[in-house]
Amino acid sequence: MATATSTPESTTEVAAATGRRRRTDARRRDTVVVVALRLAVIALCLVLWQVMSGPVVPEYAVSKPTDVSHALWKLLGSSSGWTDIRVTSIEIAAGFAIGVVLGTVMGLLLGSFPLAGRVLEPLVAAVNGIPKIALAPLFLLFFGIGPWSKINIAVTGVSFVVFYNVYLGLRLRERELVEIVQVMGGRRHHVLGYVTIPTLAAPFFAALKTGGPLAILGVIGGEFIASSEGVGHELFTSAMNLDAATEFAGLIVLVVMTLILNGLLTRLDTYALKRLGLSPRRAARPR
Known part of the structure; x- marks a missing residue:
């Protein structure tokens, strides 16, 4: 029976492909985190604006x-x-x-x-x-x-x-x-x-x-x-x-x-x- 053997070149290619996928996934996660934080900051500013308008800052101005x-x-x-x-x-x-x-x-x-x-x-x-x-x-x-x-x-x-x-x-x-x-x-x-x-x-x-x-x-x-x-x-x-x-x-x-x-x-x-x-x-x- 013939058995499949892996060569050093194929092992290196698989490792390189795996590394590229990991780096791509890491960049995507970083992008998602950055976008989520930006949206959170905007949402926080809007909430503070809504709450402070009137009691703290005159509503006619803001x-x-x-x-x-x-x-x-x-x-x-x-x-x-x-x-x-x-x-x-x-x-x-x-x-x-x-x-x-x-x-x-x-x-x-x-x-x-x-x-x-x-x-x-x-x-x-x-x-x-x-x-x-x-x-x-x-x-x-x-x-x-x-x-x-x-x-x-x-x-x-x-x-x-x-x-x-x-x-x-x-x-x-x-x-x-x-x-x-x-x-x-x-x-x-x-x-x-x-x-x-x-x-x-x-x-x-x-x-x-x-x-x-x-x-x-x-x-x-x-x-x-x-x-x-x-x-x-x-x-x-x-x-x-x-x-x-x-x-x-x-x-x-x-x-x-x-x-x-x-x-x-x-x-x-x-x-x-x-x-x-x-x-x-x-x-x-x-x-």
């Missing part, structure tokens, strides 16, 4: 979670609420996109021409020092209370962040790598593909993640000052009417919009770095 949920349901169930969300989303998307393009072009131009960078960088820094919300009245005079005034406020916040990341990334580009590529017969597009883009990838996507909240801040600030629709307009109206429940409902909408934008940028960051071969690699585990 409302209650139950009232906020009703206001949020009313906001999402009305056509005017979705109109405000749509208007604000368009303004944020347009301001963010234009700001990224403008900041990237400015950074590439001033970073590629050192003389222009030395001449114009102090002027850019001086303009960047002006609080963006202080420019809102000026944009309102130029573009009115329509969406373009809010878009331009968002552009000013995003473009400077992207500009500085791209500009400094170009300045920190290793000259030796450029010279090596050129010595090997590489041309401008080779330097761009092998040196410039990998060098700028990380700071560029870091600028995108920083610029997203700035775009939201600029749009909401502009809608606070003067607007006829938008989430910021709804927040301002609720504050003037001392309607705390609707105020918190609008804030929840802003939080969700921020999370969506950040999630999209994170996915774009991960995908782009992976395509460029710049994603972090896990250290090899000893066998």
Whole structure:
């Protein structure tokens, strides 16, 4: 009768597979624990909010979670609420996109021409020092209370962040790598593909993640000052009417919009770095 014998190679493969399953199960358990703790913290905060509203903190100032949920349901169930969300989303998307393009072009131009960078960088820094919300009245005079005034406020916040990341990334580009590529017969597009883009990838996507909240801040600030629709307009109206429940409902909408934008940028960051071969690699585990 033939008997099955296990070779050292098969035993090693089985042990490695078992180890991988254990590590996967451990990561899943850790993820479940973290999510459960987050939900527990949120639930505790809501319970404390509900209990303390009235006896400890004035209810007119903070409302209650139950009232906020009703206001949020009313906001999402009305056509005017979705109109405000749509208007604000368009303004944020347009301001963010234009700001990224403008900041990237400015950074590439001033970073590629050192003389222009030395001449114009102090002027850019001086303009960047002006609080963006202080420019809102000026944009309102130029573009009115329509969406373009809010878009331009968002552009000013995003473009400077992207500009500085791209500009400094170009300045920190290793000259030796450029010279090596050129010595090997590489041309401008080779330097761009092998040196410039990998060098700028990380700071560029870091600028995108920083610029997203700035775009939201600029749009909401502009809608606070003067607007006829938008989430910021709804927040301002609720504050003037001392309607705390609707105020918190609008804030929840802003939080969700921020999370969506950040999630999209994170996915774009991960995908782009992976395509460029710049994603972090896990250290090899000893066998």
